[in-house]
Each structure stands twice: as C-alpha cells, then as structure tokens.
Amino acid sequence: MMRQLPSLNGLRAFEAAGRHGSFTAAARELNVTQTAVSRLVRLLEDRLGFPLFRRHANALELTAQGQALLSGLTDAFDSITRLTESVTAMRSGPVLTVGVGPTLAITWLIPRLANFYRSYPDVEVRMATGGATRPVRDDWTCTIRRDTDALPGYNAERLFPSTVVPVCTPKLASTLRSPDDLRNATLIVVSDMPNEWPHWFEAAGLGFPLHPAGEVSFESNVMAMQAALDGVGVAIAQIPYVSDALAAGRLVAPFPIVAHTVGSWLLEYRAIRKEDPALLAFRAWLHQEADLARQVEIVLGRANTNGSARRSAGHPPRD
Structure with missing residues (x-):
C-alpha cells in the first residue's frame, strides 16, 4: 500500500519551528529564508486541515495538534539520524x-x-x-x-x-x-x-x-x-x-x-x-x-x- 505522507520539507520546517518557537530560528537551522519556512508550514497546515501554530507578534504557540505532531516528529527525525549514522559507519x-x-x-x-x-x-x-x-x-x-x-x-x-x-x-x-x-x-x-x-x-x-x-x-x-x-x-x-x-x-x-x-x-x-x-x-x-x-x-x-x-x-x- 502506498504511503500517503505530507511533504517532507513541510514536516522538517514545522519540526524546526516548533523546537525553536520561531520561523526565523528554524530558517537559520535549515539554511533557507524565514518566508520559505512560513510558507512550508502553511502548506502543511492546509494539507492536514488544522492549524499547528497560533501566530503571535513575537512568538509561535503550538496548538494541541501541533504539540502532538511535534513530539512524534522529533523522535522520528532522531531515529532517522541514528539509523543513517549506523549505516554510514558500516564497513566491509x-x-x-x-x-x-x-x-x-x-x-x-x-x-x-x-x-x-x-x-x-x-x-x-x-x-x-x-x-x-x-x-x-x-x-x-x-x-x-x-x-x-x-x-x-x-x-x-x-x-x-x-x-x-x-x-x-x-x-x-x-x-x-x-x-x-x-x-x-x-x-x-x-x-x-x-x-x-x-x-x-x-x-x-x-x-x-x-x-x-x-x-x-x-x-x-x-x-x-x-x-x-x-x-x-x-x-x-x-x-x-x-x-x-x-x-x-x-x-x-x-x-x-x-x-x-x-x-x-x-x-x-x-x-x-x-x-x-x-x-x-x-x-x-x-x-x-x-x-x-x-x-x-x-x-x-x-x-x-x-x-x-x-x-x-x-x-x-x-x-
């Protein structure tokens, strides 16, 4: 069965913004513009059908759905990182x-x-x-x-x-x-x-x-x-x-x-x-x-x- 996954770039942008509580800080981590991060998160929200952040003048506040998604995503990305490192370390x-x-x-x-x-x-x-x-x-x-x-x-x-x-x-x-x-x-x-x-x-x-x-x-x-x-x-x-x-x-x-x-x-x-x-x-x-x-x-x-x-x-x- 084919997986119906949201945009990976959107998920990465949301996870970074959620950890930092800032689109600007997420942009620095991902080496893209703040506008690009904001747009990717907005597209992800449209895809999911609910908001992930409450946007305030100087801060981002996670919604209940955003908090649930962030926790699982951070664990998932950490697991991918560990798996990649272990495979990279394999030698003949x-x-x-x-x-x-x-x-x-x-x-x-x-x-x-x-x-x-x-x-x-x-x-x-x-x-x-x-x-x-x-x-x-x-x-x-x-x-x-x-x-x-x-x-x-x-x-x-x-x-x-x-x-x-x-x-x-x-x-x-x-x-x-x-x-x-x-x-x-x-x-x-x-x-x-x-x-x-x-x-x-x-x-x-x-x-x-x-x-x-x-x-x-x-x-x-x-x-x-x-x-x-x-x-x-x-x-x-x-x-x-x-x-x-x-x-x-x-x-x-x-x-x-x-x-x-x-x-x-x-x-x-x-x-x-x-x-x-x-x-x-x-x-x-x-x-x-x-x-x-x-x-x-x-x-x-x-x-x-x-x-x-x-x-x-x-x-x-x-x-």
Missing part, C-alpha cells in the same frame, strides 16, 4: 572496539593510530570508555587498563608497567635543583589518585607529607596533564601519558626518578576473541608500541641513582 573490513580510559586514549593511543592504519588499512578501530563500575563491556573486542590481574573470564597480556614521574614545563624545571625544591613548588594532584605523589616521594627519599607551597587538584588526569603543559605546576604522571610531550620537549622530567606502583597496563580480551582478525592485528601492533613506550622508562631510569625507586605500594588507580 574488520572492526575492533577497544575500551580505554580517556587519558591514555588522548595522550598515547590516538596519536599512534595513524601508524596502525598505515600497517592495517582495512581494520576500523572504534574507541569506547567504561568507568569505575563497568570497566569492560561484552560488545568490546578488548580493553586496555591498569590492574594487577585480568578481569574474570578474560585473557590478559602485559603491555608496560605502571610507573610515575614528575613532569613540568622546561621553564619551571629550571627552578628545581633537587627533589627537595618541590616544597617550594605548586604540585598538581588528581583527586581520586592520592597515592601517586606519596609513592614518588618515597622513591626520591623525601618525607611525607611534603607540605608544598601550593597544591592544585583536578578530577581527571586529562585536566592535570593540560595544567602541567600550561605551566600551572608540577604534575605526577604515568609515563605513557607524557611520553610524547617529553619527546617533544613540551614537558621535562626535572628529576629522573621513576616510581613503580602496583599493577601494569594490560591488554585484556575474552578467549573466544583470540583469533579475531582485527584483534590479531591490533595485538601485534600494540605490543610493538608498548616496547617503544618502555624505552622512555629505561632512559629515565638510567639516571635514577635512588635504589628505592623500584617499589610496589598502594592500589592501582583508575584512568
């Missing part, structure tokens, strides 16, 4: 969904994806994040996270150790001669990772609490790393978070003392996915990148004369 090649914390994704994984695509152009990588209460989803191919052991039912492969080092801008580093100078600095702290500075203080042979001159707290590592780049103070950072900034000279490690915390960065996946073509490619590439990442720690560790720098303490924090 293998797809890999990796769950990864936002800081590691932004500072380490995403900047390296261009290299992955050069080696595996047919594999599509999709990023996803979980959270403290749900660190992995069943529809993910794999996940990268810090912990001491694999999640129940998952295989785990060690990528690199969990290590932290202080970082700051070169300008700020020029004022720091020894770790004890941190007492006169502003320290950048991530609020839900309170143990990382104490771990490093112990590795450096400093007492705790240190009582620095200032302290700035952030809710996430992303914000803390940006604050360090902006010269706000000295941050304590997981080495993968800052390896690129260190290599580029945007950040420096004023004291090359590396403190090891509990756990490691792990690649985890269910055994049933072990032969997944996309995962096979990603695993091979990821381990190569992890080998390179470990070299940063080695370079820093060569200058580490404090024997207590390699230690295990505390609980592995979240990304």
Whole structure:
C-alpha cells in the first residue's frame, strides 16, 4: 500500500519551528529564508486541515495538534539520524572496539593510530570508555587498563608497567635543583589518585607529607596533564601519558626518578576473541608500541641513582 505522507520539507520546517518557537530560528537551522519556512508550514497546515501554530507578534504557540505532531516528529527525525549514522559507519573490513580510559586514549593511543592504519588499512578501530563500575563491556573486542590481574573470564597480556614521574614545563624545571625544591613548588594532584605523589616521594627519599607551597587538584588526569603543559605546576604522571610531550620537549622530567606502583597496563580480551582478525592485528601492533613506550622508562631510569625507586605500594588507580 502506498504511503500517503505530507511533504517532507513541510514536516522538517514545522519540526524546526516548533523546537525553536520561531520561523526565523528554524530558517537559520535549515539554511533557507524565514518566508520559505512560513510558507512550508502553511502548506502543511492546509494539507492536514488544522492549524499547528497560533501566530503571535513575537512568538509561535503550538496548538494541541501541533504539540502532538511535534513530539512524534522529533523522535522520528532522531531515529532517522541514528539509523543513517549506523549505516554510514558500516564497513566491509574488520572492526575492533577497544575500551580505554580517556587519558591514555588522548595522550598515547590516538596519536599512534595513524601508524596502525598505515600497517592495517582495512581494520576500523572504534574507541569506547567504561568507568569505575563497568570497566569492560561484552560488545568490546578488548580493553586496555591498569590492574594487577585480568578481569574474570578474560585473557590478559602485559603491555608496560605502571610507573610515575614528575613532569613540568622546561621553564619551571629550571627552578628545581633537587627533589627537595618541590616544597617550594605548586604540585598538581588528581583527586581520586592520592597515592601517586606519596609513592614518588618515597622513591626520591623525601618525607611525607611534603607540605608544598601550593597544591592544585583536578578530577581527571586529562585536566592535570593540560595544567602541567600550561605551566600551572608540577604534575605526577604515568609515563605513557607524557611520553610524547617529553619527546617533544613540551614537558621535562626535572628529576629522573621513576616510581613503580602496583599493577601494569594490560591488554585484556575474552578467549573466544583470540583469533579475531582485527584483534590479531591490533595485538601485534600494540605490543610493538608498548616496547617503544618502555624505552622512555629505561632512559629515565638510567639516571635514577635512588635504589628505592623500584617499589610496589598502594592500589592501582583508575584512568
């Protein structure tokens, strides 16, 4: 049976005008004139046989029929948008969904994806994040996270150790001669990772609490790393978070003392996915990148004369 539909342009014009309460705002969204929107809505009203708006001098007021139609249309257009996006995202090649914390994704994984695509152009990588209460989803191919052991039912492969080092801008580093100078600095702290500075203080042979001159707290590592780049103070950072900034000279490690915390960065996946073509490619590439990442720690560790720098303490924090 053939559908007897009103004009799609008329429906789009009405839906936009109804959401905005204005023909002018709808015209801007649809990139047409206000007159065109008004005319399309009027033609739709003629087609339906009842008014959709009460037109006032400076506003539009939906009629009861208009309110009912607007709600259904907005849902329908949203559904069409989602369907179009999902179809557009479909590819013929293998797809890999990796769950990864936002800081590691932004500072380490995403900047390296261009290299992955050069080696595996047919594999599509999709990023996803979980959270403290749900660190992995069943529809993910794999996940990268810090912990001491694999999640129940998952295989785990060690990528690199969990290590932290202080970082700051070169300008700020020029004022720091020894770790004890941190007492006169502003320290950048991530609020839900309170143990990382104490771990490093112990590795450096400093007492705790240190009582620095200032302290700035952030809710996430992303914000803390940006604050360090902006010269706000000295941050304590997981080495993968800052390896690129260190290599580029945007950040420096004023004291090359590396403190090891509990756990490691792990690649985890269910055994049933072990032969997944996309995962096979990603695993091979990821381990190569992890080998390179470990070299940063080695370079820093060569200058580490404090024997207590390699230690295990505390609980592995979240990304």
